[in-house]
Amino acid sequence: MSSACSIRVRGVVQGVGFRPFVFRLARANTLTGWVLNGENGVEIYLEGTEPHLRAFVHELKTQPPPAATIAEIEVHPAAALGLIDFTIRESERKDAPTVRISPDLPVCDQCLRELFGPANPRYKYAYINCTNCGPRYTVVLGLPYDRPKTTMKDWPLDEYCASEYRDPSNRRFHAQPAACPHCGPFYYLHEANSGNAIRNDAAILKAVELLNNGRILAVKGLGGYHLACDARNAAAVTALRERKYRKEKPFALMAKDLATARTLVELSPDAENLLLSSARPIVLSPATVELAEVAPDNRELGVMLPYTPLQHLIFAAGAPHALVMTSANRSSEPIAYEDDDALTSLAEIADAFLIGQRPIARRVDDSVARVGAFGPAILRRSRGYAPGAVATLPTERPLLAVGADLKNTITLVVDGQAFVSQHIGDLEYYQAFRAFEETVRDLVSMYAVRWEDLLVVHDSHPQYASTTHALALPIPKKIAVQHHRAHIASVLAERGEWEKRVVGVSCDGTGFGDDGSIWGGEIFIGSAKDGFERVAHLRNALLPGGDAAAQYPVQAAAGFLHQIEELPDLETAPFNFPTRYAQSLELVHKRVRTFGTTSAGRLFDTAAALLGFTREITFEGQAAMWLEQLANDLPSADAYPFPFSENELDFRPLLASVANDRNRGRDVREIARAFQRGIAQGIFDCVKSVAAPARIDTVVLSGGVFQNELLLRDLKSLLVPQFEIWTNHAVPTNDGGISLGQAALAALSSESD
Ligand code: ZN
Ligand code: FE
Numbered sequence: 001m002s003s004a005c006s007i008r009v010r011g012v013v014q015g016v017g018f019r020p021f022v023f024r025l026a027r028a029n030t031l032t033g034w035v036l037n038g039e040n041g042v043e044i045y046l047e048g049t050e051p052h053l054r055a056f057v058h059e060l061k062t063q064p065p066p067a068a069t070i071a072e073i074e075v076h077p078a079a080a081l082g083l084i085d086f087t088i089r090e091s092e093r094k095d096a097p098t099v100r101i102s103p104d105l106p107v108c109d110q111c112l113r114e115l116f117g118p119a120n121p122r123y124k125y126a127y128i129n130c131t132n133c134g135p136r137y138t139v140v141l142g143l144p145y146d147r148p149k150t151t152m153k154d155w156p157l158d159e160y161c162a163s164e165y166r167d168p169s170n171r172r173f174h175a176q177p178a179a180c181p182h183c184g185p186f187y188y189l190h191e192a193n194s195g196n197a198i199r200n201d202a203a204i205l206k207a208v209e210l211l212n213n214g215r216i217l218a219v220k221g222l223g224g225y226h227l228a229c230d231a232r233n234a235a236a237v238t239a240l241r242e243r244k245y246r247k248e249k250p251f252a253l254m255a256k257d258l259a260t261a262r263t264l265v266e267l268s269p270d271a272e273n274l275l276l277s278s279a280r281p282i283v284l285s286p287a288t289v290e291l292a293e294v295a296p297d298n299r300e301l302g303v304m305l306p307y308t309p310l311q312h313l314i315f316a317a318g319a320p321h322a323l324v325m326t327s328a329n330r331s332s333e334p335i336a337y338e339d340d341d342a343l344t345s346l347a348e349i350a351d352a353f354l355i356g357q358r359p360i361a362r363r364v365d366d367s368v369a370r371v372g373a374f375g376p377a378i379l380r381r382s383r384g385y386a387p388g389a390v391a392t393l394p395t396e397r398p399l400l401a402v403g404a405d406l407k408n409t410i411t412l413v414v415d416g417q418a419f420v421s422q423h424i425g426d427l428e429y430y431q432a433f434r435a436f437e438e439t440v441r442d443l444v445s446m447y448a449v450r451w452e453d454l455l456v457v458h459d460s461h462p463q464y465a466s467t468t469h470a471l472a473l474p475i476p477k478k479i480a481v482q483h484h485r486a487h488i489a490s491v492l493a494e495r496g497e498w499e500k501r502v503v504g505v506s507c508d509g510t511g512f513g514d515d516g517s518i519w520g521g522e523i524f525i526g527s528a529k530d531g532f533e534r535v536a537h538l539r540n541a542l543l544p545g546g547d548a549a550a551q552y553p554v555q556a557a558a559g560f561l562h563q564i565e566e567l568p569d570l571e572t573a574p575f576n577f578p579t580r581y582a583q584s585l586e587l588v589h590k591r592v593r594t595f596g597t598t599s600a601g602r603l604f605d606t607a608a609a610l611l612g613f614t615r616e617i618t619f620e621g622q623a624a625m626w627l628e629q630l631a632n633d634l635p636s637a638d639a640y641p642f643p644f645s646e647n648e649l650d651f652r653p654l655l656a657s658v659a660n661d662r663n664r665g666r667d668v669r670e671i672a673r674a675f676q677r678g679i680a681q682g683i684f685d686c687v688k689s690v691a692a693p694a695r696i697d698t699v700v701l702s703g704g705v706f707q708n709e710l711l712l713r714d715l716k717s718l719l720v721p722q723f724e725i726w727t728n729h730a731v732p733t734n735d736g737g738i739s740l741g742q743a744a745l746a747a748l749s750s751e752s753d
Contacts, residue, residue, distance in 0.1 A: 017131030185357030223364025279384025483511030486741030509601030520599030642682030
């Protein structure tokens with residue numbers, strides 16, 4: 001007597017070898033029926049004996065394919081139809097697709113063996129991949145995931161590839177981007193001053209020769225172009241900085257292999273796991289080599305491992321073992337991903353282009369992560385992570401959260417699943433704003449959400465480009481969410497904690513506050529469900545020139561230091577503040593173009609200025625990073641006073657101590673250490689005093705300031721075990737996490753009904 005059941009599997013289950021796996025499993029259990037990629041996951045229909053059906057479900061749950069992530073399996077009894085075999089059916093479209101698109105995967109070990117096996121038909125073929133590896137999000141043009149809806153649609157499979165594609169026992173069964181040198185795209189080298197393009201192996205050998213000669217190469221990758229050069233060739237790296245107009249921001253490195261990575265940075269076992277994880281992120285770790293041009297004034301290096309077959313081929317062909325591999329763009333533009341655009345926009349930067357024919361469906365940068373005081377933390381969430389769902393929110397309604405203007409990401413919520421986009425960038429730049437608009441359209445159409453059904457969520461800053469864009473959308477329902485509350489909610493959303501009452505400490509550079517001033521040192525009490533009340537904050541300071549003061553630490557300093565009596569003369573040694581300081585003080589005294597602020601980021605800038613960082617910054621957060629590095633290796637000694645009383649953390653004694661000790665000639669590293677210890681002690685005192693009457697035992701830390709590992713370590717040593725500390729893991733603690741927090745608060749808001 002035969003039984004039957006239908007099964008639906010949700011999660012990352014398309015494009016990861018799931019159907020062939022189901023096929024083999026069904027055959028092994030002598031079951032008949034079918035499997036298909038449905039709009040809402042993989043659908044399976046099975047007939048056979050009860051024990052065989054049970055064995056099937058058990059194995060499905062316990063041994064899914066390596067690249068799959070199962071979120072949910074539903075099993076329902078069904079009527080037996082008397083099918084005689086098991087088949088893989090074509091995909092069908094019914095209602096809206098909420099199936100998850102897999103993030104891109106690194107080339108797998110089996111494909112690597114074939115890549116370097118001279119007898120294999122795909123020997124040295126840069127586009128080798130299989131159902132366990134290769135491109136996904138960066139080739140998908142639409143759902144469901146099938147070859148005609150990928151950027152491989154213009155390369156029909158030849159007989160060899162087609163036979164593998166049709167063979168359920170083959171690793172390339174239904175591998176949508178599969179190709180071989182005979183039927184697939186190829187790579188070629190384009191040199192600026194030479195008309196003849198060379199292909200494949202010859203192109204790679206020539207590219208390697210150029211790299212070894214200190215030249216700069218644009219290399220097409222998975223989600224965009226990289227600029228590559230020999231990391232140990234100071235002249236090459238300097239040339240890259242000059243041509244890219246990138247003065248000081250650290251470059252990422254790609255190491256040939258783990259052994260090479262270990263010669264560049266100090267790697268803990270957790271850091272090695274992160275480096276080897278399927279996202280293959282850039283991992284920040286303490287540097288063990290001096291590569292001054294790669295990361296000026298920085299004790300950390302960002303290193304990643306090769307993840308595409310092409311990158312492996314380049315190293316195998318003799319490229320330098322450590323390459324600078326940085327997003328190919330002109331300063332502050334998004335990463336180039338279209339060939340024509342790359343050839344034009346990078347013409348002045350790259351000496352040659354290594355160009356692959358397969359188009360890139362959308363730009364996706366490399367991700368950046370580190371193992372921090374509270375475990376793995378993502379600083380830029382992009383390739384390998386996007387567009388994975390990061391949280392399940394309690395809402396039926398589709399929702400679009402457009403994030404903040406710096407380090408923008410967007411979040412689309414469909415059927416309660418929160419999909420966070422790849423890193424988009426700083427929307428004040430026109431090209432990044434264009435990328436933002438594209439990504440909004442892309443995600444909404446990918447998941448086939450109807451615009452009129454959407455609830456749109458934006459920051460409460462009326463002048464944010466993301467806000468204006470959201471407000472202009474022809475959609476009736478919109479909700480504004482305050483920036484720092486969104487930071488705290490992003491942590492709670494990752495954990496699915498809606499009712500838990502916490503103390504939320506939100507510290508960053510800038511965000512629009514309830515009172516219209518620039519917030520950034522905020523302490524809340526509340527829950528995601530009931531909202532967050534601001535119970536304390538950094539003492540009010542001023543910001544001459546508004547957000548522009550973020551560019552000049554001495555300008556920010558004027559807005560804090562004018563409140564402090566008996567300061568040493570800051571315009572002479574050892575401070576030597578430039579005239580911008582006096583000009584900014586003028587603005588402060590006359591209250592011209594001057595705004596109120598409680599920004600912790602600007603407080604760090606002020607301390608950095610007092611300790612010698614008196615020039616303009618060249619990337620966001622630079623002065624605070626510089627300050628952190630200055631103090632990094634010193635054991636904690638004293639803490640400067642940062643007293644908490646009457647809902648206010650008073651920075652005056654803190655900054656007075658910094659200024660006076662510097663004037664007295666104390667070692668600047670010790671001063672930087674005592675300042676940061678003081679910050680931690682102040683936050684601890686504040687948390688203790690607001691948590692006690694509310695009987696709260698959990699503290700949430702979020703906001704860009706918490707990228708500071710030294711501060712996190714200090715806070716951990718003070719707060720634990722009295723408090724439990726929650727930080728971001730799935731989304732960045734910086735503004736890259738804002739869209740998730742916005743989505744969560746909107747999903748829980750009564751206005752969303
Ligand atoms: Zn593979
Ligand atoms: Fe922020």
